[in-house]
Amino acid sequence: MNGTVGGTVGGTVGGRVLREDAWGKVLGQAAFPADVRREGQIYAVAVRSPHAHARIRGLKLDEARKAEGVVAVLTSADVPHNGHGVLYRDQPVLVQDHVRMAGDPVVLVGAETLAEARTAAGLVEVDYEVLPGLFDPEEAMKEGVPALHPEIHGSTNIVYHLPVCKGNVAKGWAEAEVTVERDYQTQMLDHAFLQPEAVLAYVDERGHLVVEVATQYAHYDRGEIAHALGLKFNQVRVKTVSVGGAFGGREDISLQIMAALMAWRTLRPVKMENTREESFHSHSKRHPMRMHYKTGATRAGKLTVLEARIVGDAGAYASWSPNILRKAAIHATGPYEIPNVRVDAYAVLTNNPYTGAMRGFGAAQPVLAYESQMDLLARELGLSPMELRLRNICRVGSETATGQVLTGSVGMEECLKAVKSYLGEVSAR
Amino acid sequence: MKIELTVNGVARILEVEPEERLLDVLRERLHLTGTKEGCGEGECGACTVIMDGKTVNSCMVLAAQADGHAVTTIEGLGNRGSLHPVQKAFLEEGAVQCGFCTPGMVLSAKALLDRSPHPGKEQIAVAMSGNLCRCTGYDKILRAVERAAGEVKE
Ligand code: FES
Ligand code: FES
Numbered sequence: 001m002n003g004t005v006g007g008t009v010g011g012t013v014g015g016r017v018l019r020e021d022a023w024g025k026v027l028g029q030a031a032f033p034a035d036v037r038r039e040g041q042i043y044a045v046a047v048r049s050p051h052a053h054a055r056i057r058g059l060k061l062d063e064a065r066k067a068e069g070v071v072a073v074l075t076s077a078d079v080p081h082n083g084h085g086v087l088y089r090d091q092p093v094l095v096q097d098h099v100r101m102a103g104d105p106v107v108l109v110g111a112e113t114l115a116e117a118r119t120a121a122g123l124v125e126v127d128y129e130v131l132p133g134l135f136d137p138e139e140a141m142k143e144g145v146p147a148l149h150p151e152i153h154g155s156t157n158i159v160y161h162l163p164v165c166k167g168n169v170a171k172g173w174a175e176a177e178v179t180v181e182r183d184y185q186t187q188m189l190d191h192a193f194l195q196p197e198a199v200l201a202y203v204d205e206r207g208h209l210v211v212e213v214a215t216q217y218a219h220y221d222r223g224e225i226a227h228a229l230g231l232k233f234n235q236v237r238v239k240t241v242s243v244g245g246a247f248g249g250r251e252d253i254s255l256q257i258m259a260a261l262m263a264w265r266t267l268r269p270v271k272m273e274n275t276r277e278e279s280f281h282s283h284s285k286r287h288p289m290r291m292h293y294k295t296g297a298t299r300a301g302k303l304t305v306l307e308a309r310i311v312g313d314a315g316a317y318a319s320w321s322p323n324i325l326r327k328a329a330i331h332a333t334g335p336y337e338i339p340n341v342r343v344d345a346y347a348v349l350t351n352n353p354y355t356g357a358m359r360g361f362g363a364a365q366p367v368l369a370y371e372s373q374m375d376l377l378a379r380e381l382g383l384s385p386m387e388l389r390l391r392n393i394c395r396v397g398s399e400t401a402t403g404q405v406l407t408g409s410v411g412m413e414e415c416l417k418a419v420k421s422y423l424g425e426v427s428a429r
Numbered sequence: 430m431k432i433e434l435t436v437n438g439v440a441r442i443l444e445v446e447p448e449e450r451l452l453d454v455l456r457e458r459l460h461l462t463g464t465k466e467g468c469g470e471g472e473c474g475a476c477t478v479i480m481d482g483k484t485v486n487s488c489m490v491l492a493a494q495a496d497g498h499a500v501t502t503i504e505g506l507g508n509r510g511s512l513h514p515v516q517k518a519f520l521e522e523g524a525v526q527c528g529f530c531t532p533g534m535v536l537s538a539k540a541l542l543d544r545s546p547h548p549g550k551e552q553i554a555v556a557m558s559g560n561l562c563r564c565t566g567y568d569k570i571l572r573a574v575e576r577a578a579g580e581v582k583e
Contacts, residue, residue: 018520025528026516026535028463028503035462194467194475194563195529244465244529245563276468 021242030242033214034198038269041200042071043114044262045121045272046255047107048281052351053133054099056106060125064109067123069116072266074108079261080230084253086220088159090152091317091354093228093257099128100148101316101353103281110262110270137313137348138290148316148349159314160322160347162329166401172305172340176296180376184293184369188313189286191358195244196279201259202269209236211260214243216250224253225260236260248357252319254282284319284356287312287347289328289365295338295373301383301391305340306401308332310366312355314347319356321347327362333401334370335412336392341401386423389416432496436461437505445492452476452487454495455502463503463532467561474560477533478502484540484559503532506539515539518577519570526564533560538574547578 010016024030061073076082076096083089095106107124111117134140134148140157147155200212209231215221215238222238225231243250255272263270274282289312296305310328314321329345378388393412399405433442436459445454455461455478464487467475471489478487479501507513512520515538525531534557541548541556548556553574562570 016523019523019525022520022523022525022528023509025525025531026512026519027506027508028461028532030528031462032465032529034466035456037460192563193529194473194527194561195465196467242529243527245527247563276470 025242032195032198032242032244033200033212034195034273036200036212036241037271038200038202041202041269041271042110042112042262042266043117043272044108044110044259044270045114045117046105046258046278046282047109047121047124047126048102048278049095049099049104049106049126049128050102051099051128051130052102052135053131054128055131056095056097056099057127057129059107059127061107063123063125064107064120067111067116067120069112070109070120071112071268072110072262073120073124074110074261074265075106078265079228081228084224084228084257085317086252086320086356087322088152088318089227090149091253091319093261101351103353104316105258105282108258108262110266110268114271114273133351135350135352137311137346137350140350141311141346141348148351153318153349157349158346159318159349160325160345162326162345164329164332164341164343164345164401166338166403167340169305169307169340169342173296175298175304177299178377178380179294179296180373180380181294182292182369182373182376184291184372186289186365186368188288188353188355189358190280191245191247191249191283191286193245193247193249196274196276197250197254197282198271198273199255199259200269200271201256201263203263203267204237207235209260209264210239211236211256212239212241213256214246214250215240215256216243216246216248220251221253221256225257228257229261229264231264247359248361249283251357252284281353284358285315285353286358287314287321287324287355287362287365289313291366291369293369293373295377297377297381299381301381301388303336303338303392306333306338306343307341308343308369310343310345312345312347312362312365313352314349315352315354316349317354318347318349319354320361321355324355324357324362328366330400330402331363332366332370334367334374335394336370336374336389337394337398338392338401343401386416386420430493432492434495434497435499437501443492447491447493449492450488451478451485451490451492451495451500454492455487455500461502461504465529465532467529472561473530474533474537475530477536477560479536479540482540482543484537486559501536503535506535513539515542515574515577518573522569522573522576524565524569524573530560530562530564534562534570538577541574542578548574550575553578
C-alpha cells in the first residue's frame with residue numbers, strides 16, 4: 001500500500017512511523033460526517049433561541065409545516081426523555097419552556113433539501129417571554145438568586161464546591177513576612193475546531209438506529225441517544241467517522257440526538273450540518289475563571305501559605321464543570337510546595353454559553369494566577385523570579401496540597417535549569 | 430442556469446442555481462467531498478481549490494463565476510500509487526493531524542510550487558497564510574512545503 005513512501009524509519013521503539021490515516025487525508029478521501037450521504041436523505045435544521053434566558057409562551061408551527069419540502073417539524077413533545085448531559089441530564093434535546101442560554105434548540109425542522117429546511121426554520125414562530133439573565137457567576141452564586149435548574153441542582157446555582165485544606169493557614173500567615181494578594185480573571189474560549197459539527201442518522205436494514213458523527217465519546221453518545229429516544233442500547237449504533245479537531249469540544253452532545261430523533265420519527269436518513277455560526281452555539285466553551293489569590297512567604301523566599309478562591313462560570317448546563325473545577329482546585333498551588341493551603345473552587349450556573357472540556361480541563365486557568373503571584377512575590381523579595389521558583393518547586397518527596405507525595409518523575413528543577421540561559425533578561429528583571 | 434467548466438481535467442456541463450457556490454457544485458453535485466467547508470465566509474481556506482492555476486476559496490466563488498474555467502481539487506492530485514510530491518511531503522513530515530485543513534493546505538502548496546519551485550521560508554509562509562489549521566501549530570506544515578520544494582523536479 002505504501003507505494004512511493006517508506007513505512008517505519010528506525011527501530012520499533014523510537015522509530016518514526018507514518019500515520020496510517022494521513023493517507024486518506026492527503027488524498028481528500030477521509031470521510032468527515034458532512035461527507036457521508038445516504039440515498040433519500042433529508043436535512044434537519046434546529047431553530048435556536050436568540051435569548052439567553054426566556055420562557056416559551058407558545059410555538060406557531062403551521063407555516064413551517066406547510067412549507068415546500070417539509071417532512072417533519074418536531075418539538076420537545078416528540079422527545080420521550082428530554083435530557084442529556086455527561087454528569088447530569090440537565091440539558092434538553094429541545095427546550096420545552098425554559099431557555100437557559102442563547103443557542104438552546106427549540107424546534108427541529110426536517111425537509112427534503114437543506115435550503116428548504118432553512119427556509120421552513122425561518123417560518124417557525126416562537127413566542128418568548130424574555131427574562132433577566134444571570135451573567136455574572138459571583139452574582140449567580142449569592143443566596144436568594146433564582147436557581148436555573150431547581151429540579152436537578154436544587155435551590156442554588158452552585159453545582160460544585162471543592163475545598164482543599166492542608167496544614168494550618170493561621171500558622172502560615174503568622175510565619176509570612178511578605179504577602180501578595182490579587183484578583184485574576186481568564187476569558188471564555190471556543191475550541192473552534194476546523195470541522196463544524198455534522199451528523200448522518202438513519203435506520204438500517206436491521207431496524208437499528210445508526211448515527212455517524214465526529215465525536216470524542218461514542219459510547220456516551222450512544223447511551224444518551226438511546227435514553228432520550230427511549231430505545232435499548234443495542235438498538236443504537238454510533239459510528240465515529242473522521243473527527244475534524246475536537247480539543248474537548250466534542251465530549252458533549254451537539255446534534256447527535258436531534259438527528260437521531262428526526263431519523264427515528266421520519267424513517268428517512270437525516271443529515272445535519274452546522275454552519276460555523278451554529279457551531280459556536282452548539283458546543284461547550286472553556287470556563288472563564290475568577291481567581292482571588294493571597295500568598296505568603298518568608299523574607300528568605302520560602303512560601304508559607306496560600307489562600308485562593310476560584311469561581312468557574314459553568315454557563316447554562318453542568319457538562320464537565322465539577323471535574324474541571326476539581327482539577328483547578330488540585331492544581332491551584334502550581335508546581336510549588338506550600339505547607340499551609342486553603343483553596344475553595346466553585347462551579348456556578350449562569351445564562352452564559354455552557355462550558356465544558358477544553359485542553360487542560362481546568363488545569364490551564366490557575367497558571368495565570370499562581371505564576372503571576374510568584375513573579376510579584378519575587379519583586380517584593382528582591383529575588384529573581386527564577387530563584388524564587390527554585391526555592392519552592394516540587395521535587396521528589398514533595399507533598400502536594402492534596403497530600404500526594406511525589407515519588408518520581410518530577411522534572412521541574414531540571415526543566416528550569418535547562419531554560420535558564422534563555423531567560424537571562426527575564427530573570428534579572 | 431447552465432455552466433461549463435473543467436474539473437480535474439474532465440469537462441462538465443451542469444445546470445446550477447444562481448446562488449449556488451462553486452463549493453456546493455463540487456461537494457453536492459460532483460460528490461468531490463475532499464473540498465471542505467469550515468466557515469463559508471472566506472476565512473479558513475478549508476475550501477481551497479485551484480482555478481486556472483490560482484488558489485481560490487470555493488465558498489466565495491459563485492458557480493456561475495466558474496463558468497469557462499478549469500478547477501483542480503484534491504481528488505485531482507494523486508493516488509495511493511503515485512502521490513503528488515506535496516502529498517508525499519505532508520505524509521512524511523507528519524503534517525497531518527485531524528486532516529480537515531489538509532486538502533486546502535496541499536492545494537495552496539501545490540499552487541505555490543507550480544509558480545515558484547524554490548520558494549523561501551517567507552514566501553511559503555505568505556502562500557499558506559490563507560489556510561487555517563487548529564491542530565498542528567503550522568510548524569510541520571511549513572516544513573512539509575519546504576520538503577516538497579526540495580523534491581519537486583523543475
Ligand atoms: S469554507 Fe471557504 S474559506 Fe472557510
Ligand atoms: S490538521 Fe486539524 S485543522 Fe489542520
